[in-house]
Amino acid sequence: MNIYNEVKGAASIGISGHERPDGDCVGSVMGLYLYLKKACPEARVQVLLEKPADIFSCIQGIEEIHTNCTGDEVFDVFIALDAAKDRLGQAKECFDKAAKTINIDHHVTNSGCGDVNYIVPGASSTSELIYDVIEDKTLLDQEIAKALYIGIIHDTGVFQYSNTAPSTLRTAAELISYGFDFTELIEKTFYEKTYIQNQILGRALLESILFMEGKCVVSMVDKKTMNFYRAQPHDLDGIVSQLRVTKGVECAIFMYQTNTLEYKVSLRSGGSVDVAKVAEFFGGGGHTRAAGATMRGTFHDIVNNLSDRIAEQMREKQ
Numbered sequence: 631m632n633i634y635n636e637v638k639g640a641a642s643i644g645i646s647g648h649e650r651p652d653g654d655c656v657g658s659v660m661g662l663y664l665y666l667k668k669a670c671p672e673a674r675v676q677v678l679l680e681k682p683a684d685i686f687s688c689i690q691g692i693e694e695i696h697t698n699c700t701g702d703e704v705f706d707v708f709i710a711l712d713a714a715k716d717r718l719g720q721a722k723e724c725f726d727k728a729a730k731t732i733n734i735d736h737h738v739t740n741s742g743c744g745d746v747n748y749i750v751p752g753a754s755s756t757s758e759l760i761y762d763v764i765e766d767k768t769l770l771d772q773e774i775a776k777a778l779y780i781g782i783i784h785d786t787g788v789f790q791y792s793n794t795a796p797s798t799l800r801t802a803a804e805l806i807s808y809g810f811d812f813t814e815l816i817e818k819t820f821y822e823k824t825y826i827q828n829q830i831l832g833r834a835l836l837e838s839i840l841f842m843e844g845k846c847v848v849s850m851v852d853k854k855t856m857n858f859y860r861a862q863p864h865d866l867d868g869i870v871s872q873l874r875v876t877k878g879v880e881c882a883i884f885m886y887q888t889n890t891l892e893y894k895v896s897l898r899s900g901g902s903v904d905v906a907k908v909a910e911f912f913g914g915g916g917h918t919r920a921a922g923a924t925m926r927g928t929f930h931d932i933v934n935n936l937s938d939r940i941a942e943q944m945r946e947k948q
């Protein structure tokens with residue numbers, strides 16, 4: 631795909647990503663936004679997205695994001711990144727109203743919801759895909775490179791996860807040639823935690839439960855605890871990955887309460903369990919080794935339901 635050819639001539643272009651935007655979502659949305667503002671100076675280009683976490687304030691133009699989408703905005707072209715339209719929140723209505731829609735994503739559970747789709751399930755990140763669809767690399771600059779680099783490091787765990795391919799490292803090599811301080815970017819956006827984030831992490835680890843003979847681990851943070859620490863959902867990022875690296879653990883489950891009898895569930899796998907399949911069964915989605923869903927029921931119901939699906943896959947493998 632050459633994104634410029636797809637949007638050429640449009641007077642208005644909207645860009646959005648999924649709710650609770652993560653690093654790849656913010657990086658790909660902002661990277662594409664900064665590029666399209668340069669490539670299509672005549673067009674009105676707008677980002678409609680939930681407010682990103684403060685760590686992303688280093689990205690140029692982040693304050694220009696429209697965080698209060700009403701769904702009434704009408705665009706000639708609307709682009710959904712890092713998700714299908716069902717995860718865009720209010721912006722889904724703008725997607726449905728637009729004359730032309732484009733969907734760029736790397737989630738295996740997304741079959742493409744646009745008039746034009748660029749879905750590459752094997753790709754490390756949507757940010758890597760944005761680098762690919764910008765054919766005219768002469769318009770790239772340090773700020774676009776920085777945004778896309780943030781997306782790649784977040785979705786690969788700083789080039790650690792198995793989704794890191796030679797193409798990912800080549801793209802990253804091109805991006806750092808623009809000369810931003812990538813060491814600081816990695817430290818400030820990926821590794822640095824606030825005191826509160828570390829306290830909740832500690833508490834979640836302390837209260838975690840091993841099951842299935844040590845092959846699975848689960849932990850949960852309820853609303854009361856979140857309120858006590860004044861924590862936002864993004865303060866819980868990284869907990870599930872820390873649970874997963876427990877020796878012997880194949881599959882980690884972390885959930886936090888979003889409502890009465892409702893939890894946001896995160897799943898991580900070492901590779902033997904396809905957690906995208908597990909999440910999809912419960913109405914969510916994601917990747918083979920990292921997936922999520924919103925589930926209803928008590929903590930115990932949810933763990934039981936997830937365990938059934940995980941155990942089934944483990945039995946099939948034996």
Ligand code: 5GP
Pocket residue numbers: 648717737739870895896897913914915916917920921922923924
């Ligand atoms: P996380 O556990 O970090 O929230 O998400 C892990 C992966 O699964 C991410 O790629 C995320 O986009 C995806 N994911 C998380 N929750 C959902 C969901 O409810 N539906 C879908 N389709 N994907 C999800």
Ligand code: MN
Pocket residue numbers: 654655712736755756785
């Ligand atoms: Mn992503």
